Amino acid sequence: MPMSHKDLWLKIKRESKGKSPREELRLLEDHLAGWPEYKGPYQELRKKLERRVAELRKVGRVLATHSASDDPFSIRKRGLAEIALVGLPNVGKTSVLDALTGANAEVADYPYTTLTPNVGMFSLGGLEFEIVDLPPFPEGGLEEVHYADGLKEACLNATFLCIVVDLTADSEFQLDTLRGQLAEMGADKATVLIGTHVDTVGPAELAALRELGGGAPVFGLPLREREKRALAEVFCGIIGRIIVDARDPVSKDDPVAYAVPEGASVLDLAGQIHKDLARRARKARVWGASASFDGQRVGLDHILSSGDTVEILTK
Numbered sequence: 001m002p003m004s005h006k007d008l009w010l011k012i013k014r015e016s017k018g019k020s021p022r023e024e025l026r027l028l029e030d031h032l033a034g035w036p037e038y039k040g041p042y043q044e045l046r047k048k049l050e051r052r053v054a055e056l057r058k059v060g061r062v063l064a065t066h067s068a069s070d071d072p073f074s075i076r077k078r079g080l081a082e083i084a085l086v087g088l089p090n091v092g093k094t095s096v097l098d099a100l101t102g103a104n105a106e107v108a109d110y111p112y113t114t115l116t117p118n119v120g121m122f123s124l125g126g127l128e129f130e131i132v133d134l135p136p137f138p139e140g141g142l143e144e145v146h147y148a149d150g151l152k153e154a155c156l157n158a159t160f161l162c163i164v165v166d167l168t169a170d171s172e173f174q175l176d177t178l179r180g181q182l183a184e185m186g187a188d189k190a191t192v193l194i195g196t197h198v199d200t201v202g203p204a205e206l207a208a209l210r211e212l213g214g215g216a217p218v219f220g221l222p223l224r225e226r227e228k229r230a231l232a233e234v235f236c237g238i239i240g241r242i243i244v245d246a247r248d249p250v251s252k253d254d255p256v257a258y259a260v261p262e263g264a265s266v267l268d269l270a271g272q273i274h275k276d277l278a279r280r281a282r283k284a285r286v287w288g289a290s291a292s293f294d295g296q297r298v299g300l301d302h303i304l305s306s307g308d309t310v311e312i313l314t315k
């Protein structure tokens with residue numbers, strides 16, 4: 001009787017434990033060489049192992065070359081800010097990346113799946129953030145992993161950090177461990193906390209994380225659309241921007257979100273939407289906190305507030 005795919009997977013996981021990337025690579029290659037010909041779940045598992053092998057080979061190359069252009073931890077900045085997702089193994093970092101970016105990165109119930117960063121863009125209307133899903137911080141200290149330098153580089157380069165906490169495990173331990181190791185690498189920058197598995201544990205655990213967070217903004221996974229917007233507002237706040245919605249006064253299509261600098265005027269917003277619009281704009285109508293009443297007509301020098309909806313008029 002051949003081993004079931006589940007038992008086979010458990011066996012591989014057991015054997016991989018504590019192995020260096022090089023040893024693990026050899027182990028998986030050996031397994032794949034003698035892989036059963038069966039279809040269905042065996043093929044799924046084979047694909048999973050093959051992805052893992054590809055990832056391990058990449059790590060091998062990085063360790064071998066050290067060339068800056070090959071360094072997967074040296075990430076080109078795009079968008080308004082670069083946000084690094086940090087956390088212990090298997091807490092849900094890649095799931096957060098997926099939730100924000102729709103990137104179909106490998107999400108596996110298998111610690112250390114992501115050995116090099118996964119990058120995606122979190123877009124909301126006219127604004128974009130770059131999200132970097134990093135390999136895990138080890139529980140016992142950075143010296144335990146061979147990619148410690150890469151982690152440090154990525155954390156120091158990031159505009160700010162999101163600590164991802166698995167709410168089904170000990171939140172306080174995770175937070176203390178992460179904060180300790182981040183402080184050690186000198187990455188004492190703004191952080192947002194994201195608690196995962198709210199669907200399993202319920203909102204009380206998220207509230208408990210808020211208590212532990214000491215004032216840091218806290219969000220939960222799964223994220224609803226409204227919460228994505230709130231998260232984008234928090235991200236903008238950290239970099240000194242506010243989100244306003246611009247609506248075409250003619251089509252009245254759904255408004256599009258833009259991140260403008262705090263203190264920006266209607267003219268600044270127009271310029272951000274299109275150079276040509278800044279030239280043609282004459283006045284605007286505004287709904288929201290900066291308006292004295294809904295739909296107030298304002299001049300181009302009117303200062304916008306977070307959450308305003310603006311129609312820019314060209315005559």
Ligand SMILES: Nc1nc2c(ncn2[C@@H]2O[C@H](COP(=O)(O)OP(=O)(O)O)[C@@H](O)[C@H]2O)c(=O)[nH]1
Pocket residue numbers: 087088089090091092093094095096106107108109110111112113114196197198199200221222
């Ligand atoms: N039900 C539920 N499962 C989650 C949530 N976040 C992560 N998971 C699962 O937890 C496991 C580990 O998640 P993953 O994103 O790979 O963790 P990573 O190792 O930190 O990147 C996967 O099986 C995910 O599907 C969540 O909010 N709810």
Ligand SMILES: [Mg+2]
Pocket residue numbers: 093094095106107113114
């Ligand atoms: Mg991952």
